[in-house]
Amino acid sequence: MNAASPGLLRRRIAIERPADVADGAGGVTRGFAPLAQAFAEVEPLTAEQAERGRALGLRKLWRVTIRARGDVTGGCRVAWRERTLDVLAVRALDADDRFEEMLCEEIVP
Numbered sequence: 001m002n003a004a005s006p007g008l009l010r011r012r013i014a015i016e017r018p019a020d021v022a023d024g025a026g027g028v029t030r031g032f033a034p035l036a037q038a039f040a041e042v043e044p045l046t047a048e049q050a051e052r053g054r055a056l057g058l059r060k061l062w063r064v065t066i067r068a069r070g071d072v073t074g075g076c077r078v079a080w081r082e083r084t085l086d087v088l089a090v091r092a093l094d095a096d097d098r099f100e101e102m103l104c105e106e107i108v109p
Contacts, residue, residue: 009039014079058108
């Protein structure tokens with residue numbers, strides 16, 4: 001994405017952060033809590049066969065670009081349409097820190 005083109009941020013996404021919930025037995029259950037709604041540019045990067053245990057699936061990588069927030073990190077996730085994307089890494093897209101680019105992974109069974 002051209003950093004000077006905010007008009008490309010047309011897809012509405014939900015960003016979720018990891019949240020621990022007590023399970024009542026002294027442990028926690030990892031879940032996700034809403035962090036923000038944002039407009040983004042969502043682009044597919046690659047798709048390859050992935051193996052999880054004995055199951056085969058399709059591993060897809062996505063590039064998601066948003067206006068810079070500063071609170072999105074690896075471990076968060078993005079909900080977009082019917083997809084859930086795990087955020088692997090986040091980087092500033094331009095020298096002015098106006099936009100952030102997230103590298104996301106989706107595993108499709």
